[in-house]
Amino acid sequence: xxxxxxxxxxxxxxxxxxxxxxxxxxxxxxxxxxxxxxxxxxxxxxxxxxxxxxxxxxxxxxxxxxxxxxxxxxxxxxxxxxxxxxxxxxxxxxxxxxxxxxxxxxxxxxxxxxxxxxxxxxxxxxxxxxxxxxxxxxxxxxxxxxxxxxxxxxxxxxxxxxxxxxxxxxxxxxxxxxxxxxxxxxxxxxxxxxxxxxxxxxxxxxxxxxxxxxxxxxxxxxxxxxxxxxxxxxxxxxxxxxxxxxxxxxxxxxxxxxxxxxxxxxxxxxxxxxxxxxxxxxxxxxxxxxxxxxxxxxxxxxxxxxxxxxxxxxxxxxxxxxxxxxxxxxxxxxxxxxxxxxxxxxxxxxxxxxxxxxxxxxxxxxxxxxxxxxxxxxxxxxxxxxxxxxxxxxxxxxxxxxxxxxxxxxxxxxxxxxxxxxxxxxxxxxxxxxxxxxxxxxxxxxxxxxxxxxxxxxxxxxxxxxxxxxxxxxxxxxxxxxxxxxxxxxxxxxxxxxxxxxxxxxxxxxxxxxxxxxxxxxxxxxxxxxxxxxxxxxxxxxxxxxxxxxxxxxxxx
Amino acid sequence: xxxxxxxxxxxxxxxxxxxxxxxxxxxxxxxxxxxxxxxxxxxxxxxxxxxxxxxxxxxxxxxxxxxxxxxxxxxxxxxxxxxxxxxxxxxxxxxxxxxxxxxxxxxxxxxxxxxxxxxxxxxxxxxxxxxxxxxxxxxxxxxxxxxxxxxxxxxxxxxxxxxxxxxxxxxxxxxxxxxxxxxxxxxxxxxxxxxxxxxxxxxxxxx
Ligand SMILES: [Zn+2]
Numbered sequence: 001x002x003x004x005x006x007x008x009x010x011x012x013x014x015x016x017x018x019x020x021x022x023x024x025x026x027x028x029x030x031x032x033x034x035x036x037x038x039x040x041x042x043x044x045x046x047x048x049x050x051x052x053x054x055x056x057x058x059x060x061x062x063x064x065x066x067x068x069x070x071x072x073x074x075x076x077x078x079x080x081x082x083x084x085x086x087x088x089x090x091x092x093x094x095x096x097x098x099x100x101x102x103x104x105x106x107x108x109x110x111x112x113x114x115x116x117x118x119x120x121x122x123x124x125x126x127x128x129x130x131x132x133x134x135x136x137x138x139x140x141x142x143x144x145x146x147x148x149x150x151x152x153x154x155x156x157x158x159x160x161x162x163x164x165x166x167x168x169x170x171x172x173x174x175x176x177x178x179x180x181x182x183x184x185x186x187x188x189x190x191x192x193x194x195x196x197x198x199x200x201x202x203x204x205x206x207x208x209x210x211x212x213x214x215x216x217x218x219x220x221x222x223x224x225x226x227x228x229x230x231x232x233x234x235x236x237x238x239x240x241x242x243x244x245x246x247x248x249x250x251x252x253x254x255x256x257x258x259x260x261x262x263x264x265x266x267x268x269x270x271x272x273x274x275x276x277x278x279x280x281x282x283x284x285x286x287x288x289x290x291x292x293x294x295x296x297x298x299x300x301x302x303x304x305x306x307x308x309x310x311x312x313x314x315x316x317x318x319x320x321x322x323x324x325x326x327x328x329x330x331x332x333x334x335x336x337x338x339x340x341x342x343x344x345x346x347x348x349x350x351x352x353x354x355x356x357x358x359x360x361x362x363x364x365x366x367x368x369x370x371x372x373x374x375x376x377x378x379x380x381x382x383x384x385x386x387x388x389x390x391x392x393x394x395x396x397x398x399x400x401x402x403x404x405x406x407x408x409x410x411x412x413x414x415x416x417x418x419x420x421x422x423x424x425x426x427x428x429x430x431x432x433x434x435x436x437x438x439x440x441x442x443x444x445x446x447x448x449x450x451x452x453x454x455x456x457x458x459x460x461x462x463x464x465x466x467x468x469x470x471x472x473x474x475x476x477x478x479x480x481x482x483x484x485x486x487x488x489x490x491x492x493x494x495x496x497x498x499x500x501x502x503x504x505x506x507x508x509x510x511x512x513x514x515x516x517x518x519x520x521x522x523x524x525x526x527x528x529x530x531x532x533x534x535x536x537x538x539x540x541x542x543x544x545x546x547x548x549x550x551x552x553x554x555x556x557x
Numbered sequence: 558x559x560x561x562x563x564x565x566x567x568x569x570x571x572x573x574x575x576x577x578x579x580x581x582x583x584x585x586x587x588x589x590x591x592x593x594x595x596x597x598x599x600x601x602x603x604x605x606x607x608x609x610x611x612x613x614x615x616x617x618x619x620x621x622x623x624x625x626x627x628x629x630x631x632x633x634x635x636x637x638x639x640x641x642x643x644x645x646x647x648x649x650x651x652x653x654x655x656x657x658x659x660x661x662x663x664x665x666x667x668x669x670x671x672x673x674x675x676x677x678x679x680x681x682x683x684x685x686x687x688x689x690x691x692x693x694x695x696x697x698x699x700x701x702x703x704x705x706x707x708x709x710x711x712x713x714x715x716x717x718x719x720x721x722x723x724x725x726x727x728x729x730x731x732x733x734x735x736x737x738x739x740x741x742x743x744x745x746x747x748x749x750x751x752x753x754x755x756x757x758x759x760x761x762x763x764x
Contacts, residue, residue: 012569012580015587015596027606027750030743031613038616041624067636 050078050098051106055136057152060092062116062134070096070105070112070136077102077138094152096136106148109141109161113153155180159195164214167195168270170256172278175206176228177254184210185229185257191216194256208278210256220258223265226276227285229257261286291348293321295417298341298384298398299329302424307386307396313343315400321345323398341386342417343398374420375413381406383423396425563757570596600752604682610747611674617739618667624733627713631726639733640664640709662708663737670744673699674751681755689756696753703745710738 060083062068070078078098086093096112098105116134136152139160159165175197184192192212200207212220256278260267279285304326313321325342347354357373374382381402389397400420409421424432492499524530564571570581572589579589579596587596600606625637638646640663647656673695680692716728 012578013590015570015579015582016590016593017582017587025602025605027602027609031609031616034613034616034739034743038619041620 048100050100050103051146051148052081053078053096053098053106053148053150054093055096055112055150055152056086056091056093057114058091058154060094062114063092063094063136064133067133068094068135070098070102070138071115072102072105072138072140077105078136080136094136102138104144105138105140106146107141108143108145108147110143110147110150111139111141111153111157112150113137113156115156157195159193159211163211165192165212166214166217166220166270166272167209167211168220169273169275170208170210170226170278171200171275172206172208172228173280175208178208178228178256179254183255184212185255186212186216186219186259188257189216190255191219208256218269219260220270220274221260221265221267222270222274223267224258224260224270224276225279225285226256226258227279227282229255229282257282259286287319287349291346293344293346295324296321296343296345297417297419298343298422299419300339300341300386300422301336302339302386304339304341304386304396306388306394307341307398311395311397312389313345313398313400315345315350316402317399318350320347320349320400341398374418375411377402378409378411378421380404382420384420385423386425388425565598570598572596573600599754599758600750603750603752603755604678606750607674607678607747610743610750611671611678614667614740614743614747615671617736617743618671619736621733621737621740624736625731626709626733626737627716628729628731629716629727630729637731640737659709659712662705666702666705667740667744670699670703670748674744674747677751677756681758684758692756693753696748696751696756699748703741703748707738707741710734710741 057063063080063083065080065082068080069076070080076099078096080094081097082095084093084095085091113136114134115137137156139157141161159167178194178197180194180196182194183190184194192210195209195211197206197208199205258276307323307326309323309326311323312319313323321344323341323343325340327340327342329338329340330336331338350357361373381404382400383403383406385399385401385403386396387399389395403423406421406423411421412419491497494500564578565581568581569578570587571578572592572594573596574594575589575592577589577591579587581598588594589596622640625639625642627638627643629636629638636646640659644656644660644663647653647659677692677696677699680687713728713730713734717730
């Protein structure tokens with residue numbers, strides 16, 4: 001077989017023989033490198049793998065295994081690897097693989113919560129999660145005690161560990177619309193938030209804890225006043241319509257505002273955890289200190305429609321207190337229903353006046369300041385009146401004023417509570433006056449006036465009939481006579497009447513005679529001798545007196 | 558078939574590069590007198606090289622599947638996808654056709670190549686004469702589909718280049734794609750180093 005083919009190969013070129021090449025088994029380096037790379041990946045993953053913790057939440061909303069990350073200060077420190085139900089199915093448990101660098105987060109006081117977009121509580125937060133999906137926020141504490149099972153918070157903690165700032169306690173009657181995270185404002189700038197709240201142990205109030213960030217915590221002084229700036233404070237009271245709000249966010253979420261009172265005050269920055277009272281509104285917060293409240297009572301003999309509990313009580317125009325109760329009473333003697341109004345007043349609000357009155361009372365040795373003081377003031381005409389504060393709504397307030405004309409009343413200074421005598425309000429006065437007018441009008445004898453008037457009218461009627469029957473025909477006749485007389489006179493004076501014509505002729509004759517007489521007198525002036533010699537002949541040459549007939553006529557006689 | 562003489566029987570050796578036929582000198586380091594490339598009756602160390610590359614490719618195939626290959630950020634929603642999760646997502650989100658294509662290219666083809674090459678190697682090494690014709694067809698198939706299994710890499714490259722709409726949509730490649738590319742390239746190399754003539758060498762051992 002081989003021999004046959006030999007001749008073919010003879011013509012073929014000889015391969016070149018070169019020096020030996022590198023061992024072909026070097027190709028095994030490729031899988032070795034691949035294995036090394038793979039190994040390095042495994043080692044890397046193993047090194048990078050941090051602790052695994054499980055966090056329980058109420059709901060798995062937004063938690064997506066493999067996708068949802070755990071962030072601290074917006075840096076991803078872990079990832080949710082699995083979500084499952086707890087054994088009692090009340091919660092969900094998210095398994096979180098933390099990164100190696102986040103080992104410190106698996107400690108006792110670390111807090112986890114789910115960051116979802118939420119509206120309220122100081123604005124809109126987590127808006128970015130609308131697009132990126134929820135994530136788990138983390139806040140690490142100072143503990144180093146390892147822990148792997150956590151209970152997630154349902155709301156983000158308002159204060160993170162180690163944040164610079166101070167915490168203060170606020171006491172309030174109720175929580176209002178405040179919540180964890182509600183903003184704290186200073187001069188309408190948010191400087192902190194409500195961190196926690198709880199009912200007081202006696203259940204009579206609420207204590208809120210607020211956190212004010214540094215450096216603005218220095219503005220909280222020992223004399224700062226805090227008030228609830230929640231929502232729109234629209235009050236349509238006796239003192240008119242008031243709209244007050246801190247910011248639009250507070251309208252949605254509520255908030256707390258604080259400020260120092262005006263005027264001289266102690267401006268020492270407050271200590272951490274200092275306690276304050278949370279007032280309901282700015283006005284009450286900024287009002288001078290109320291001092292000890294006193295309860296007074298007033299008895300009104302009139303309808304108090306429009307007077308509400310909380311209506312202001314003013315002393316000479318100064319806000320003095322508030323109405324706390326309005327009750328109807330029954331007076332057996334007069335069979336009337338007087339209204340008993342109870343009010344709490346703060347005499348200290350009168351400021352200097354109060355101080356002086358107290359001093360005066362002390363001088364006189366009066367112990368019961370309020371009642372003695374009041375006794376004197378009532379003597380001088382102090383009366384409580386229910387006045388209309390707002391004509392639009394008809395709301396009433398109680399005004400305490402001096403009415404010098406008020407009738408004297410007996411004042412019991414020892415009564416408890418103190419009863420302030422009342423006077424009818426201005427509206428009642430008007431009502432009284434109208435009633436008086438009506439009473440006077442009622443006294444007018446409209447009946448007899450009507451009767452008399454009726455008789456008089458009958459008489460008049462009769463008289464008129466007489467006039468019509470007797471007097472008027474006579475008058476007609478007389479008038480007719482007069483008319484005739486006048487007609488005669490008229491015709492006598494008519495232009496074509498003979499009397500008129502005769503009169504005209506006579507007057508012409510008289511005119512002519514007068515002219516002749518003047519010619520004659522002129523001629524005699526020039527020729528006085530004519531009287532003796534008669535008329536001279538040359539006078540005929542004169543053309544001037546052409547009508548000589550008349551003068552001659554006149555001169556002749 | 559058995560009657561036909563083979564080149565080695567005739568004492569001939571062909572140059573792989575320029576095709577020149579030379580006399581078989583049986584020397585281990587013979588080179589082509591025309592183009593200088595080394596002459597072998599069979600591809601040098603075909604078995605060991607193919608095995609080495611195949612093993613390397615298989616090793617790389619693990620991180621290629623475990624690590625995410627692509628990150629899509631659409632309207633802030635960050636989504637890291639491995640090959641399989643990407644396929645599942647495509648299927649779920651209503652593109653089953655695309656899912657099938659990607660599944661074929663990324664899973665079926667590489668796995669098929671591993672199996673096919675292993676089968677060819679083992680059967681050739683054992684000198685089996687079983688289904689030689691089908692085996693050589695299988696080899697040609699492996700060579701042919703080799704190029705197409707780069708589909709995933711192309712998809713990621715294309716998406717990365719095309720879908721960069723900033724905030725709304727973003728695609729970026731992740732390490733997985735590198736391992737996947739390595740797997741594809743190395744399996745291609747492995748199929749190249751395999752000498753299909755070994756399939757037919759089996760009968761030598763039979764005689
Ligand atoms: Zn050549």
